Amino acid sequence: MLPDQENPVTDLDQTESWDLLAGSDLGRLAVSVGDQPEIFPINYLAHDGVVLFCTAQGSKLVNLTINRRVALEIDGYTDEYAWSVIVHGTARTLESGTEIEAAAQLPMHSWIPTLKYVFVEIAPQKITGRRFALGPAPERW
Amino acid sequence: MLPDQENPVTDLDQTESWDLLAGSDLGRLAVSVGDQPEIFPINYLAHDGVVLFCTAQGSKLVNLTINRRVALEIDGYTDEYAWSVIVHGTARTLESGTEIEAAAQLPMHSWIPTLKYVFVEIAPQKITGRRFALGPAPERW
Structure with missing residues (x-):
């Protein structure tokens, strides 16, 4: 169901959410170590039911071994709608x-044109998405 | 210093980072409750040294009272560079x-055109930014 001014936020189903995920390659990954949330922009590839990205040896993201739970978010917008998809899952190198x-053969694009030697795979446990009708907020007071 | 193929990633200084933050209004907020990272797209306003956003009563973001530590990320790109700014701070409603x-008078824009009654302020503790030269990755193998 598309959102409108009456129902400005609607849920995306799993297929729509996955399709948006697969159609993009830039997301933001949230991780947490010792209750300190961290967030990183990542270039990823959604492929064969999992999400793959690569990162440098010794980078903060290698700390994922401490707490493998992650949340990945992507978003975008058109003239009428904005949308956001969130994947909760567990990561492993x-x-x-x-x-x-096999991962090195995949067409993974990256912002950082350097060699990167660690591939990380996120196994999704939950994927959710929402679509927002864009419009002015009503007067608050 | 601008990045190039020799130094594809350079740090932004605090002023550059704050200016990019202040020049945008859409970011992604990472929070953590019980070691489960969560991420939300938010519309924010960087104003007077703090970051403000508003959210619905009863939303997940009101859970910030459990763990006030947050990380906010924004990013963008031009033809030559991509950049990312990350704010670590503590949130309070x-x-x-x-x-x-006072907050209600500020020009806060929102994706969701509904009444929202909780204002949250993030007091930054650290702001960091990086700029990435865009280019093809070298051959890995």
């Missing part, structure tokens, strides 16, 4: 040579 | 009538 070679 | 009235 790819360790086996086979997995790493 | 505005409680006094005077504060709420």
